[in-house]
Amino acid sequence: MKQFPTSQILNNLPKQFFASLVKKVGKYIEAGYDVINLGQGNPDQATPNHIVKKMQEASANPANHRYSPFQGHRYLKQAAADFYKREYDVTIDADKEVAILFGGKAGLVEIPQCLLDPGDTMLVPDPGYPDYLSGVALAKAEMVMMPLREANNFLPDYNELSSEAIERAKLMFLNYPNNPTGAAATKEFFEETVKLASLNDICVVHDFAYGAIGFDGVKPLSFLQIDGAKEVGIEIYTLSKTYNMAGWRVGFAVGNSSVISAIELLQDHLYCSIFGGIQEAAREALTGSQDCVRELNHLYERRRNVLIDGLRSLGWNVTAPKGSFFAWLKVPDGLTSTEFADLLLEQAHIAVAPGIAFGELGEGYVRVGLLTSEERLGEAVRRISELEIFKK
Numbered sequence: 083m084k085q086f087p088t089s090q091i092l093n094n095l096p097k098q099f100f101a102s103l104v105k106k107v108g109k110y111i112e113a114g115y116d117v118i119n120l121g122q123g124n125p126d127q128a129t130p131n132h133i134v135k136k137m138q139e140a141s142a143n144p145a146n147h148r149y150s151p152f153q154g155h156r157y158l159k160q161a162a163a164d165f166y167k168r169e170y171d172v173t174i175d176a177d178k179e180v181a182i183l184f185g186g187k188a189g190l191v192e193i194p195q196c197l198l199d200p201g202d203t204m205l206v207p208d209p210g211y212p213d214y215l216s217g218v219a220l221a222k223a224e225m226v227m228m229p230l231r232e233a234n235n236f237l238p239d240y241n242e243l244s245s246e247a248i249e250r251a252k253l254m255f256l257n258y259p260n261n262p263t264g265a266a267a268t269k270e271f272f273e274e275t276v277k278l279a280s281l282n283d284i285c286v287v288h289d290f291a292y293g294a295i296g297f298d299g300v301k302p303l304s305f306l307q308i309d310g311a312k313e314v315g316i317e318i319y320t321l322s323k324t325y326n327m328a329g330w331r332v333g334f335a336v337g338n339s340s341v342i343s344a345i346e347l348l349q350d351h352l353y354c355s356i357f358g359g360i361q362e363a364a365r366e367a368l369t370g371s372q373d374c375v376r377e378l379n380h381l382y383e384r385r386r387n388v389l390i391d392g393l394r395s396l397g398w399n400v401t402a403p404k405g406s407f408f409a410w411l412k413v414p415d416g417l418t419s420t421e422f423a424d425l426l427l428e429q430a431h432i433a434v435a436p437g438i439a440f441g442e443l444g445e446g447y448v449r450v451g452l453l454t455s456e457e458r459l460g461e462a463v464r465r466i467s468e469l470e471i472f473k474k
């Protein structure tokens with residue numbers, strides 16, 4: 083078979099780390115081990131019934147069998163605006179300040195191509211969600227990493243960045259509640275961000291993928307709740323986590339109208355919008371009963387408590403996440419994150435993601451997903467205790 087060479091752009095894409103993790107874990111499963119897989123970020127619960135039902139009805143409607151409007155249905159944009167008003171008391175113009183996305187990831191990968199020319203600079207968190215790097219590579223942009231350190235509650239300290247990098251930067255990605263660290267943003271931090279962005283003409287993209295998951299009674303802040311935020315940026319919201327709709331591929335961007343119209347222009351050239359049945363179901367999710375969201379939040383909080391209390395009882399000094407469905411755990415002295423993840427897989431048949439997969443500053447940590455039952459998380463704690471790694 084003739085092998086066609088791939089383009090420079092494809093050759094420069096970052097390696098998909100999770101493909102190799104899936105392979106490694108798969109080997110243990112195939113060999114018959116009962117692996118507790120806490121390595122990935124795929125919600126394990128079903129989409130709530132009322133949303134599925136709406137999709138079933140809507141899929142039978144011939145109006146939905148035609149092309150959807152290029153930029154998505156107006157009713158879904160209005161539902162997104164109503165959602166922001168209800169949840170965050172943020173006023174959004176449904177016509178100018180909402181773009182429908184095929185999931186958050188699509189928007190995050192598209193935005194650098196919308197706003198940057200090759201060689202332009204963008205600020206990206208380290209550690210961070212690996213797919214941010216895909217968008218940067220496709221836009222041939224330059225990255226400056228913003229260190230997220232435990233000492234600063236995994237918020238970037240802008241004083242650590244060179245003034246030259248800040249002046250050059252045209253775009254910044256942030257994400258709170260944070261993947262992978264489970265950290266939450268503060269109002270003061272977002273205010274500082276708006277100030278910095280405004281002074282330096284930086285567009286801020288806040289990835290709010292885990293906006294619905296905040297613990298200890300604290301609701302995560304939307305970036306758009308901060309005065310002036312809409313002047314300097316947008317927020318990316320996805321239905322994947324809030325409503326267990328990861329497979330449906332639906333989300334939206336809200337905020338600065340110039341960025342929203344840039345996203346819509348690129349999308350006009352890439353796709354026709356999402357299937358109408360999914361858009362109707364998404365409207366139902368955003369505007370229907372939110373009991374399912376409250377229940378999901380409690381479920382993740384109970385799981386977090388089983389894991390964190392259990393690990394602490396072994397003498398492992400771990401920090402409890404404030405939000406998201408991940409725990410970010412310090413590895414024992416003397417081991418790299420990969421060595422420790424391998425040890426857990428080989429000796430306890432527990433899969434976790436080594437921190438190095440999320441950036442250089444992820445070294446020294448592993449990420450554990452709260453995406454299995456309390457019983458299985460308890461079993462994971464029991465297996466770790468048998469390794470006798472931690473001393474009380």
Ligand SMILES: Cc1ncc(COP(=O)(O)O)c(C=O)c1O
Binds near residue numbers: 123186187211333
């Ligand atoms: C931080 C973060 N952003 C964005 C996404 C993308 O979610 P989706 O494309 O399903 O909306 C994820 C998914 O895991 C994520 O963890």
